[in-house]
Amino acid sequence: MLELVWFICKIAIWILCFIIAAVFYLAVVKPYLFRRKYGKYSNVYMDKGFIPLLGDLIYHVYDEKANKVHYDHLRKIANEVHKYDLKVEVEGMTPMLVFISNKAVKEVISLMPDKVDKISWPKGLMKMAVGSFSMNPTTHNTKSRRKEIFNILGLNSASRYIPLMVDRTKEFLEKIRKEKKVDFLHEANFLTFKIFIFILFGNDMHHLTEKKYPFERPDGTIDHITLCEIFIQLGKDYMVEFIHPITSLIPPLNDYNFIGPWRRNNKNFTVFKDALREMISESKDQNSLWNMMSQLNQFTDDEIFHDLVLLMIGGSETSSHCLCSIFYYLAKFPEARKKLREELDKFGLKKGSNLEASIKMEVIEKLDYLSWVIKEALRMDPPIPTSFFYEAKEDIKIADVPIDKGTLFKFEVVGPHYNEDYWIEPAKFIPDRFDPESEIYQDSMKQDKGKGVFSRRYFGQGIRGCPGQSFGTLELKIMVSYLFPEMDYTVEQELLDNDDIGFGIGTHFKANFEIKS
Numbered sequence: 001m002l003e004l005v006w007f008i009c010k011i012a013i014w015i016l017c018f019i020i021a022a023v024f025y026l027a028v029v030k031p032y033l034f035r036r037k038y039g040k041y042s043n044v045y046m047d048k049g050f051i052p053l054l055g056d057l058i059y060h061v062y063d064e065k066a067n068k069v070h071y072d073h074l075r076k077i078a079n080e081v082h083k084y085d086l087k088v089e090v091e092g093m094t095p096m097l098v099f100i101s102n103k104a105v106k107e108v109i110s111l112m113p114d115k116v117d118k119i120s121w122p123k124g125l126m127k128m129a130v131g132s133f134s135m136n137p138t139t140h141n142t143k144s145r146r147k148e149i150f151n152i153l154g155l156n157s158a159s160r161y162i163p164l165m166v167d168r169t170k171e172f173l174e175k176i177r178k179e180k181k182v183d184f185l186h187e188a189n190f191l192t193f194k195i196f197i198f199i200l201f202g203n204d205m206h207h208l209t210e211k212k213y214p215f216e217r218p219d220g221t222i223d224h225i226t227l228c229e230i231f232i233q234l235g236k237d238y239m240v241e242f243i244h245p246i247t248s249l250i251p252p253l254n255d256y257n258f259i260g261p262w263r264r265n266n267k268n269f270t271v272f273k274d275a276l277r278e279m280i281s282e283s284k285d286q287n288s289l290w291n292m293m294s295q296l297n298q299f300t301d302d303e304i305f306h307d308l309v310l311l312m313i314g315g316s317e318t319s320s321h322c323l324c325s326i327f328y329y330l331a332k333f334p335e336a337r338k339k340l341r342e343e344l345d346k347f348g349l350k351k352g353s354n355l356e357a358s359i360k361m362e363v364i365e366k367l368d369y370l371s372w373v374i375k376e377a378l379r380m381d382p383p384i385p386t387s388f389f390y391e392a393k394e395d396i397k398i399a400d401v402p403i404d405k406g407t408l409f410k411f412e413v414v415g416p417h418y419n420e421d422y423w424i425e426p427a428k429f430i431p432d433r434f435d436p437e438s439e440i441y442q443d444s445m446k447q448d449k450g451k452g453v454f455s456r457r458y459f460g461q462g463i464r465g466c467p468g469q470s471f472g473t474l475e476l477k478i479m480v481s482y483l484f485p486e487m488d489y490t491v492e493q494e495l496l497d498n499d500d501i502g503f504g505i506g507t508h509f510k511a512n513f514e515i516k517s
């Protein structure tokens with residue numbers, strides 16, 4: 001008997017030693033070897049040290065503690081880092097390379113998808129996109145799914161969604177006017193979510209957007225909340241999961257959702273998906289994206305379902321965050337506010353006018369200053385500050401650095417937007433920098449700034465860049481052209497005084513706005 005106990009103890013000790021050795025290898029040795037391998041190249045940037053387990057995620061934590069947006073460090077080191085082509089990053093325990101310079105980005109794009117392609121790495125929010133084309137490599141199937149969806153959402157046909165967008169924006173304004181003091185970002189999430197629900201699943205979905213579903217809280221209690229509330233809360237919960245050290249430390253816990261927040265998030269996500277399936281089964285709207293995709297008879301129901309869930313994350317979260325940044329910057333920079341007002345006035349988009357009738361594609365297309373406001377907000381505060389993950393499918397060379405097959409990558413998004421080689425006064429909100437007739441634009445050209453197409457990275461790049469940029473820009477233009485003339489608002493002074501703020505996905509800031517009328 002004693003021998004058996006001793007034998008079991010020995011096995012347990014061996015297993016424990018193995019786990020400790022494996023964690024030590026993954027958390028310390030592997031990142032160390034990676035850093036040593038790539039850090040020796042003079043065009044590869046590397047931090048002086050790294051913190052095992054958290055890696056570069058530690059900077060997110062530092063930023064938030066200092067009351068800055070979690071990607072502020074990337075803006076602050078932009079000038080220093082952008083002398084390099086690549087950067088070594090350790091995300092949790094996973095070492096990877098980040099494409100920094102325009103040169104590196106250009107080279108890597110030319111290698112996609114045969115030598116470099118997207119990988120499925122379901123972490124954080126991206127767990128909601130599992131099964132979608134975005135979480136899969138570039139194949140004939142994923143390319144045609146992407147193409148067909150965005151053909152339907154394409155600009156030529158997108159004008160049919162304008163009345164829906166205006167109606168939802170009007171409803172949103174009525175709601176926040178009643179509440180007066182709101183978290184504008186939180187409310188904007190509801191607005192863009194609803195727009196997407198109606199486009200994806202049908203304009204007869206109103207009753208189901210109000211229906212309540214069970215949602216498990218961290219203390220195990222069950223609340224009954226709407227689908228939109230579930231979506232917003234899940235987004236936040238998945239973000240917490242993303243930066244949780246355990247996600248990197250014990251990947252199977254992340255992958256298989258065994259315990260704690262991972263299990264709970266997965267359970268809540270299942271409720272969310274079931275509710276969407278209920279919508280699909282009830283929708284009679286033949287023009288819903290679901291029905292139009294189904295009628296093509298090219299894809300399975302599962303493929304369409306996962307792709308539409310992806311669109312909700314990719315489309316609704318990004319546009320609500322950008323909408324919030326736009327109104328924040330407009331409150332902070334009176335010059336831009338004045339110019340936007342003049343432009344909208346010129347096209348009859350004034351307070352008290354019949355905005356529903358005036359907001360049409362012909363008008364929207366002429367609103368140049370509004371386009372520049374949107375571009376400038378995306379430059380200063382991109383909703384997605386770094387790209388998704390990619391992988392070298394064979395040994396390659398980027399900017400003369402030999403890179404092994406299997407190496408992970410991502411594209412830097414926010415840094416180049418703050419690089420003084422590309423932009424004059426990058427920390428200032430100056431929409432005119434996009435106006436070819438403005439002084440600042442002319443000066444930029446003289447100084448050879450802003451020309452590189454990759455200096456603006458907010459929509460990503462290459463064949464896996466954002467396919468929804470025209471649609472997203474149209475949606476933003478409509479929401480702003482309705483809200484800006486109609487909504488009198490102020491932004492909490494503390495937020496206005498904070499130059500390190502941002503409302504990109506994952507922000508910890510509450511957008512405290514007061515809606516005056």
Ligand code: HEM
Nearest residue numbers: 134314315318319384387388458459460464465466468472
């Ligand atoms: C309005 C602001 C938006 C911004 C700033 C934005 C930004 C981005 C970025 C940076 C990427 C990642 C590219 C990469 O990994 O290299 C991306 C991908 C994507 N976006 Fe957007 N996006 C926006 C709106 C939209 C909209 C409205 C939709 C849908 C209607 C959409 C759908 C997608 C999809 C499906 C992908 C994945 C593409 C793929 O994997 O092939 N986005 N977006």
